[in-house]
Amino acid sequence: MSHPINVACSNCNLRELCMPVGLKPEELQRIDELVATRRKVKRGTTLFRNGERFDALYAIRTGFFKTCITAEDGRDQVTGFQMAGEIIGLDGIVNDHHTCDAVALEDAEVCVMPFDKISEISRDVASLQHHLHRIMSREIVREHGVMLLLGTMHAEERVAAFLLNLVQRLHTRGFSRSEVVLRMTREEIGNYLGLKLETVSRTFSKFAEMGMITVRHRHVRILDVDALKRLVGPPGGAA
Template sequence: MLEAHSPPPLLKAACSNCSVVELCLPIGLTGSEVDRLDTLIVQRYKVKKGTALYRAGDPLRSLYAVRIGSFKTSVLSVDGREQVTGFHIPGEMLGLDAISADQHACTAYALEDSEVCPIHFAQLEKLAQSLPSLQHNLNKLLSREIVRDHSMLMLMGNMNSDERLAAFLLNLSQRLSVRGYSSKEFVLKMRREEIGSYLGLRLETICRGIAHLRDQGLVEIAGRDVNIQNMEGLKHMVSGCNRQNQ
């Protein structure tokens, strides 16, 4: 849930004129179907950097389409340390983790000033019953989460630290490219510690990996500014690892 002491600013919502409509839940829907989905998104929320959109244990009320900005999801380990479970950018959906148990399994924090479209889940389920195309999109979203989990397991099990970092940067590059941003030059919204947590690596290992990628002429990272200098080389590093472990 959003922070009780700081109610989120509300904005008018409309899927039909959203800049990421082709990447989000309405993808493939007809104009009239998008209008029906529009009725479920009464207002958009602005979420300040560092604020929790919802917390682990909160009941499932809505799914959240990221419209502007970015988020990280995380859980607390048994010793109280944060374990980052994912990073989400415009056009992606937050809250799918809550569907199985009707409560959120992780906490979602805004990595920057962001904006989301809340979609009431019970109403969404009801609408999906009468719109097969919408139900199909929901199924695709859930399948994508499963594939993402499988990819993460492969990262952890089959790749060394440099390959994990290369795969992370390549994945982010591809996702940003689909949204019309540069695939070679972009800014990391997350801290290096958070990348390390997500990849199962220590901070010093991430720093060494950045230096190794630079020394190989693959990627230059200055602060949070990323410049991929050899995209094919980066792809070869990741695909080479995949072939070796097949």
């Protein structure tokens, strides 16, 4: 369901996360033309599906999403988790259709940004195009991080890198530096990290026994961030 927006991008508290910073007043006015509607997405439903025509990018205002593809054996493979302040839908730019499903992990709301409108406004606001390129570059770096995660790290390193990356991204959005409520299941975490559900649960328990974290259902509190970082080693993980 889409509906007209009530708050302009220039007044949105997430603007600095999903829009260029340092814009002139006239540029801000053009940016405010970018988002015509907001769309609510219920938990468990899709924002877009693999194969659907690509016509817009989506800025997540509230909620959490996962992106996934269907593997050759018919199983779903989680390719990423996205949160408020991030842009989703970049996968559709190359071939004008989406190449994955985007599923809401909780009730969510997104700002719909028609791609033809982005292209039009980018001609007047050069920093918008530059910002889009930065977002795309960040996604490429994140994908490379995932490849490193799956190709070279053991189970404990993968889970530690996942937790550190998730907390860091949430902290950028004003949340706690040490606490996180997991919006995804352990099974989804395992799917993303290339681990079995039992391995993820066992690793959480081991981290708790070692005094690095406390776990209560989906609430995770990091007690020893340095210990997690030592497990991971040099930066490289992604979520």
